[in-house]
Amino acid sequence: MSNSDKYPVLMRLMHWTVGLLILGIIAAGWYMVGLEDNVSYKYDIYHWHKSFGVLVIFLVFARLVIRWASQIPKLPDSMPTYQKKLGTLVHWLLYLFMFLVPVSGYMMSDAAGRDVPLFNLVMPSFLEKNPELAGRLHDIHVIIPYVLLGIVVLHILATIKHRYFDKPEHDVLHRML
Template identity: 40%
Template sequence: MPTPQRYPLASIAFHWLIALLIAAAFTLGTIMTDMKISPTKLQYYSWHKWLGVTVLGLVALRLLTRLLSQAPTYPNSMPEWQKKIASLTHGVLYLLMFAVPLSGYFYTSAAGYPVVYLGLIQLPTIIGPNPELKPVLKELHELLTNVLLVLVILHVVAALKHHFIDKDGLLQRMLPGR
């Protein structure tokens, strides 16, 4: 079977939907942490958790589609060291897209709060209330989120570099449309 020149439509849809949801969760997380306690802040926390759970589920589906379909190869003009860094970065991005929502879920559980997805489905409590673990998990969630942010920025910069400077068609592989 020949190597595809573009990602499958499902991968493209997952990529952009997950990117949008991560951006929304990050923005909401940044806003809500600086707010004074209020019904609005509590609502933002709920939405933030819902976004995290949704990202976690979509990333699992995205990984499944990635494992079941062949990715396009990197352009021949791309140096080998860039190919290795790109592959490593993609692997770490997948790891973080799982680790960030899971660390938030564990932090919420250690803080003694349930995660009720969309206000309808209470997810199981994996870690019971734990005042000693709570600050550790909060720090871990923030650290992983910041690492994810840095890698996403590098990912976007690299994609734009390939598009505008190298003009090697790399970005087109993941853009919607033709």
């Protein structure tokens, strides 16, 4: 397998770092909201959830810049056009949600009048305190991470299909490893 049909190493590194980070943040979010208020570490998890979530905003931005500057390997000519188009659509949906999910969290906390942390730093505030807006952003933020998770599941199923139930030359996983 030649190296030229792989994603550049920085893109591969970014894919697995940001991907695992997002899955971990979803798991932490799901876990922390289920904890009773008297659990001593509940709001420590909120702090780490928010900090890593803000970090994702920067990483997704960096990832898009790296992508723009990179040579993306061409998909095999024998792959049907509809599969190539579907793959591209799903990838851009992933990018959209990787951005909207943390930004909705940031704006929700900001509109609720809470500090938005980035580990031991405090991020700038862009919104006036507005409990009604915070409530609407909350409604969004507790749903769209699970929409993102659903798209990730489709994305993983497509990878498995191409690797195990397709022509060997249609395997795309090696491009990302």
